[in-house]
């Protein structure tokens with residue numbers, strides 16, 4: 001990629017999961033379901049409900065209800081042409097409605113207990129590269145603005161994760177699909193992000209790992225895109241390539257017209 005003398009971008013927007021923070025569902029606790037090992041947070045939710053004294057079906061039955069509920073809720077969400085987000089509160093409310101042994105009036109607090117345990121297990125399955133703090137510092141030090149646009153169904157969990165990693169004060173705006181009501185690649189959401197960061201779409205570079213949500217979403221909104229593609233996956237058939245393709249997140253500096261810092265030998 002030829003070096004540019006001056007950055008053409010005034011702002012950069014980042015995706016969160018598998019871009020600024022790594023998320024690995026293979027780190028979910030392993031449980032045995034009908035003799036087969038599975039990775040799931042459902043056991044953590046079950047144990048929390050049990051400890052709180054709720055009447056429950058047996059665990060394998062609970063896990064089946066859990067999976068049915070997730071498939072149903074996310075299926076509806078993914079078929080919605082308006083790209084509306086379904087909050088985790090709603091997903092767990094619907095899970096609790098399936099837990100027949102719990103009296104109806106106790107289902108709302110039970111949903112909260114299950115949701116909290118699930119989110120805790122999910123956070124425990126993330127990994128953060130401290131070098132990303134330096135990367136953001138470098139970007140902001142060069143006078144560029146940096147913000148976040150994340151598809152996630154629980155805004156509080158994202159904000160807690162950003163606070164814990166030290167990312168929170170480095171990102172403005174922080175836009176989360178659960179709070180905004182829409183999911184990437186919704187043009188409405190990208191429009192809100194451009195407004196929030198105070199730059200025209202053409203002046204914004206979007207950096208993310210998901211081709212459909214991040215690259216196509218950014219393109220649809222008139223932003224440039226940098227696809228974080230560490231494994232070198234092919235560009236989906238029928239799609240034009242992104243403006244930049246990155247193997248490592250640090251390479252976004254090149255796309256922004258900034259030099260990568262040399263490591264001391």
Ligand SMILES: [Mg+2]
Nearest residue numbers: 015017018209
């Ligand atoms: Mg992602």
